[in-house]
Amino acid sequence: MGALSDVRVLDLTQVLAGPYCTMLLADMGADVVKIERPGGDLIRSNPPYVDDPDAEPYGGYFQSVNRGKRSIELDLAGDDRDTFLDLVESADVVVENYRAGTMESFDLSYERLAEHNPELIYASIRGFGDPRTGKTDRQGQPAFDIIAQALGGVMEITGEADGPPMKVGPGIGDLFTATLNCIGILGALHHRDRTGEGQYVDTAMYDSMLSMTERAIYLQSYEGEAPTRCGNAHPTLFPYNAYEVADGYVVVSAFGTNHWRAFCAAIDRPGLAEEYATPAARLKHRESLYDExxxxxxxxxxxxxxxxxxxxxxxxxxxxxxxxxADDHVHDRDMLYEVEQPGADESVRIAGSAIKMSETNPEPRGRAPILDEHREEILAELAAQEQAIDE
Known part of the structure; x- marks a missing residue:
């Protein structure tokens, strides 16, 4: 049993940020019901695919962040709205990543859902947050990872000093926001266990990127000027960089005096350890030291x-x-997980869970669902629940 095996999550999210958040909850054992709009999640059709004509037509993008969930296709703007409200009555958490105001347009706001389930945890992930937690003029604007990285200061401090601003490779605007939202949900569940109170949890991509660039924020405050790009180096530590070697690149972080001395001895430069014995001296002469x-x-x-x-x-x-x-560490830590690709003769690998626990260890609980795969199962559970209430 997972740590969250008694928690049911209604997942209204799509693309990356929301699905990654609910994937973390599913890995920890939560029953995550992915409620998909007609036609399904926008990224179901995104490549890459397995090279098998009989394979279910969803690719690696959808597979990697929707593993272990159940799927039901509902039209919240149409006849399925009441079904959704029935599901809300027994849910613990609802997660959505629409623009601000979208759920209100379906008359399914947090306040309306809380009337059906006062203990509900309602979580949203948006580019610029929700008016309930701090109203701004940006709310309602569309946002994607690169927008959040640009506004939050990540791009300004990423890249070579003489090059353009550069986004970080992984979609951290989505992934870090999703992780913070998951933490907020867990905190809200704990609060509900103590008080019986549900609440609204909100994380914004812009806010999350500002939080992630914490070093840039304090440097601005302490030094009075905006930090900018310095490649793979660190603005206040040396050596802390990537170096080209004969067959690739390695990174070294030897800014501590003990590591600096060991480093100089290992590269047959013991004199450098004595000449630049303090962190301040190494930082002051970083350019000549880097060249050597x-x-x-x-x-x-x-x-x-x-x-x-x-x-x-x-x-x-x-x-x-x-x-x-090929790294044994990765396999020893179960960080590559093999899942079925429906309809194909081969399995695929996706990233495992980085959260490790001694008693309720999270793990991916199977492949991503086929669109509407669990409709009969979920509706049967709903009917049984309503019958139990009637009795």
Whole structure:
């Protein structure tokens, strides 16, 4: 049993942020009922696909963030609205990531749902938050990951110093917001257990990116000027960077004096440890030190650098996904999960759960659902629930 095996979640979300949030809840054991609009989640049709003509037509994008959920197709603007309200009566959590005002247009606002279930936790993920938790002029505007990264300061501090602003590769505007929303839901559930009170949980993508750029915020406050891009370096620590080696790249984080001394000894430069003995001295002379370290690195291969430094100095190769799939650590930690691709003869791999627990360990609970796959099952449960109430 998962830690949340007694929790039912009605998942009205689509694309990435909302589904990732509810996926975390499903991995922890929650019964997540994915309520899909007519035609299903927008990303069901997104590639990549398995090369099998009989495979169910959803791709890796949908599979990776909707595993372990049940699906029912409902038209909230039409005849299915009452069915949804019936489901709300026995739900613990509702999660949606529409624009502000969308649920109100269906007459399914938090306040209306709370009339049917006063203990309900209602969570929203939006680009700019919900008026209930702080009204702004931006609410109602569409937002995607790159919008949030741009507004929240992430892009301004990402990239090379002489290059353009750069977004972070993974969709952190969605994923970090989703993670914070999940934390808010868990907090609200705990509060409800103590008081019986439901509540509204709201996370905004813009807010979340501002929270993630915490270093930029305090640097602005302390130094009075906006920090900008510095590549793979760190504005206040050295060495803390990526270095090109003969067959790829490695990263080194040896800013602590103990690590600095071990690093200098390993690369046969003990004199540097004495000459630049303090963090301030290393930071002041970072450019010349970088050049000397970089010249040494270019003459050595990844395996040699790792062999010299690993165990004494924080060091790692820059890995692609082929290297990740071959890494024993990844398999020992169950971080690649094999799931069925409906209709295909082969299974596929998706990322596992990074949350590890000794008694109720989260794990992906099967593949993503086919659209409307669980309609009869869910409606039968609803009928049984109504009969029990009548009796």
């Amino acid at each position: 370290i970089a010249a040494w690195m270019r003459e050595h291969e990844t395996a040699d650098v790792i062999d010299r430094l690993e165990g004494d100095v924080p060091v790692a190769p820059v890995q692609d996904t082929e290297a990740i799939f």
